[in-house]
């Protein structure tokens with residue numbers, strides 16, 4: 001007999017994963033599929049990180065570590081929060097998790113109760129609403145659109161806040177939009193939050209190092225330090241250091257929340273992998289110069305992809321300022337797909353390109369492509385998309 005919990009029945013498997021699985025199936029049948037659906041850099045993990053992982057193995061670093069991470073990695077992560085995000089973090093304020101995903105899950109699971117309202121700007125990263133629902137919370141979408149660069153006005157946020165609101169989720173640079181929140185917008189959000197002390201903020205800065213404009217990264221906890229006792233900032237090495245498989249995320253926030261997350265972790269996954277933690281120390285403390293080269297490559301690809309998309313009749317996209325995604329609007333073509341962008345994405349897959357429908361992210365009438373692929377590959381993919389939609 002099957003006995004699914006009420007919590008599990010409230011959620012669905014990640015739709016990005018579903019698309020990636022379908023693409024693998026077609027490939028296994030011998031079809032030539034270009035996958036632009038996954039959220040990971042195509043670059044190799046930097047060699048100094050690989051060396052650190054090997055050294056850890058050779059040194060017998062193969063046992064349990066403290067549940068919330070080694071002292072060494074917490075120091076390195078605190079350095080990262082100070083140096084790269086401008087947050088005055090110390091090692092004791094940090095928790096190390098199995099990827100940024102676990103940190104977000106734990107923060108929400110530790111605090112959201114049935115009836116709580118969580119404001120999530122849409123289009124959103126696929127897992128946010130699922131995690132909120134798993135804990136019994138209600139997702140309150142804060143709709144944004146390409147027209148305003150996928151940003152919202154502080155007044156639009158304030159209009160959604162009720163006495164039951166307990167979280168606002170922020171993600172900049174954002175997945176799936178690549179939108180970056182400027183300083184003045186974040187300061188405006190800070191002003192709203194000062195009037196609503198019941199609201200906690202989760203700032204997911206996992207893409208912070210991957211930005212294509214010259215301004216330094218802005219994050220709420222750095223801009224509004226007076227609010228830092230209710231902000232948790234999520235970061236990691238998955239996207240910035242091409243270490244998705246290592247499964248290391250880091251978070252910093254108020255004591256009570258970090259220890260609540262640790263309590264959950266101590267009774268579920270336990271410590272993050274010892275070898276991965278050693279590798280993450282090298283990622284945070286080692287040379288960061290490769291990042292400049294990666295950024296340049298991503299910027300070139302972005303420019304190429306945006307130009308080609310906007311030249312295809314019926315498709316349009318704003319220029320993403322960060323991360324490695326474009327959210328493409330296909331509204332003028334939707335009639336052909338019965339208004340269902342899932343059908344549009346399947347049509348593109350049948351024509352050799354795996355993307356993810358915008359509706360998977362709480363958006364509509366379009367699809368997300370990841371430009372974390374070689375320029376020649378992107379060019380071929382765009383040829384196929386153009387042909388499939390002509």
Ligand code: PLP
Pocket residue numbers: 039098099100101102125171174175204206236237238239244248249
């Ligand atoms: N947050 C966002 C916005 C993401 O896009 C992702 C990965 O896709 C994550 C968090 C999770 O990253 P990790 O692989 O470190 O768990």
